[in-house]
Structure formats: structure tokens, C-alpha cells
Amino acid sequence: MSDNAEPVSGNCLCGSVRYEVDQFARGVVGCHCEQCRKTSGHYVAATKATHDNLRMISDKTLKWYRSSDIAERGFCSECGSNLFWRRIGEDATSIMAGALNNPTGLALQSHIYTDDMGDYYELHDDVPTYPQSG
Numbered sequence: 001m002s003d004n005a006e007p008v009s010g011n012c013l014c015g016s017v018r019y020e021v022d023q024f025a026r027g028v029v030g031c032h033c034e035q036c037r038k039t040s041g042h043y044v045a046a047t048k049a050t051h052d053n054l055r056m057i058s059d060k061t062l063k064w065y066r067s068s069d070i071a072e073r074g075f076c077s078e079c080g081s082n083l084f085w086r087r088i089g090e091d092a093t094s095i096m097a098g099a100l101n102n103p104t105g106l107a108l109q110s111h112i113y114t115d116d117m118g119d120y121y122e123l124h125d126d127v128p129t130y131p132q133s134g
């Protein structure tokens with residue numbers, strides 16, 4: 001993505017968790033898997049950054065929930081905002097795009113796990129869709 005000037009900021013709804021991202025590793029991916037549906041209330045839209053590009057400003061209320069054998073999800077224990085997903089041991093964290101503050105410079109790039117999507121909505125954008133992982 002852009003190797004530009006200003007970092008992009010993000011925060012939870014109550015503002016207790018705040019962070020900045022210097023550079024994103026990819027655009028935004030919509031994940032329609034069951035876990036993302038349950039945790040988000042719809043589906044997850046997330047970008048990603050390596051850990052040296054993700055700077056926590058305040059994380060006192062950030063809690064991690066081990067959601068599967070391979071991954072954990074970060075959320076604010078005060079307001080409940082869904083903030084991060086990371087694979088155990090990987091040097092990168094997926095960042096829920098809705099918690100970022102505009103302008104992000106990002107764009108939606110694909111939808112994954114559409115085999116698992118809810119039956120109450122359809123996708124009508126022009127980005128590629130993948131039945132399982134991208």
C-alpha cells in the first residue's frame with residue numbers, strides 16, 4: 001500500500017484503545033466465516049499490518065480472546081468494540097477497518113469464506129469473492 005506520510009489512527013468506541021498504523025500490508029478483506037459473523041454481528045472487514053507498523057497508543061482495556069486453535073481476537077473490554085485478529089505466532093495483526101479513522105487510503109479488495117455467509121444479504125460490489133480462504 002502507500003508508503004506515505006501520516007499514520008492512520010484507529011480507536012474503539014469508548015476511546016480507551018487507541019493505535020496508529022504506519023503502513024498497511026494489504027487492502028480490506030471481508031470475511032464471512034462463522035466466527036467473524038458471530039463476533040462482528042455481520043461480517044468482518046479487516047486490513048492488516050506487521051507489528052512494527054502497528055503502534056499501540058493506549059491498550060489498558062484491550063483483551064484477547066482465544067477464538068480457535070490458531071488465532072485470537074482483540075476487543076475493548078469496556079465498550080466491546082471488535083478491533084483485531086491475529087494468528088498465533090505471526091508477525092502481523094488484522095485490523096478491523098471500521099475502527100480506523102478516515103482518511104484510511106484503503107479499499108475493499110475481496111470477500112472470503114462466502115460459503116459461510118448469512119442468507120439475509122447479497123454482495124454486489126466488484127471485488128473478487130472466494131468460497132473459502134482467499
Ligand SMILES: [Zn+2]
Pocket residue numbers: 012013014015016017061076077078079080081
Ligand atoms: Zn472501548
Ligand SMILES: [Zn+2]
Pocket residue numbers: 031032033034035036037044113
Ligand atoms: Zn473470518
